[in-house]
Amino acid sequence: MSNGSLDNDIEHVLLSTDQINARLDEIAADISRDYADKDVLVVGVLKGAVMVVADLTRRLTIPVSMDWMAVSSYGSGTKSSGVVRILKDLDADLHGRHVLVVEDIIDSGLTLSWLVANLRSRGPESVEIATMLRKPDAAKVEVDVRYVGFDIPNEFVVGYGLDYAEQYRNLPYVGTLKPEVYGG
Ligand SMILES: O=P(O)(O)OC[C@H]1O[C@H](OP(=O)(O)OP(=O)(O)O)[C@H](O)[C@@H]1O
Numbered sequence: 001m002s003n004g005s006l007d008n009d010i011e012h013v014l015l016s017t018d019q020i021n022a023r024l025d026e027i028a029a030d031i032s033r034d035y036a037d038k039d040v041l042v043v044g045v046l047k048g049a050v051m052v053v054a055d056l057t058r059r060l061t062i063p064v065s066m067d068w069m070a071v072s073s074y075g076s077g078t079k080s081s082g083v084v085r086i087l088k089d090l091d092a093d094l095h096g097r098h099v100l101v102v103e104d105i106i107d108s109g110l111t112l113s114w115l116v117a118n119l120r121s122r123g124p125e126s127v128e129i130a131t132m133l134r135k136p137d138a139a140k141v142e143v144d145v146r147y148v149g150f151d152i153p154n155e156f157v158v159g160y161g162l163d164y165a166e167q168y169r170n171l172p173y174v175g176t177l178k179p180e181v182y183g184g
């Protein structure tokens, strides 16, 4: 990890801040239309989804509640362990609610397939998913996603909430890391 600018460790930029913002405008318009007159609970999945939830919900023109869940399947590495742990559960009761799960990325799909099954067992009216990024070539399980920001290649990415060893979440764009960063 460099001591200089945050940008120094980035190999190439996959999605610029402008691209992310333009896509957020479109998805927020879709969600505002689809959920008009519904009692929506936005569930943000900590920690990666913090940026997406903040930027997406501010663009919605409908009232929503927000709640947070923390699950982790990656630890500090770059591969999903497939074992999902609940680190923090929701405060809200899901009975009769329209739940919109917001994620930063669907990679193997293991986290969300597990999470959606878990949330469905709590009696919600509906459960849908919005994700900023998806890696179609990395899918180990199919997850039915209603709103997708961008499909990206099967490379490890950082920024816009996504971390490597808890760093780079605050990059305002999405990029790949230089190989020497993983070298330690
Ligand atoms: O589709 P998958 O292969 O399951 O990967 C996606 C999940 O992995 C990341 O979370 P992580 O466990 O790294 O926690 P974090 O959000 O705190 O970084 C990401 O935020 C998703 O929740």
Ligand code: HPA
Pocket: 074, 105, 107, 155, 156, 157, 158, 162, 163, 164
């Ligand atoms: O590509 C990724 N980058 C960071 N965190 C992740 N969690 C799943 N996939 C990724």
Ligand SMILES: [Mg+2]
Pocket: 048, 074, 075, 162, 163
């Ligand atoms: Mg992570």
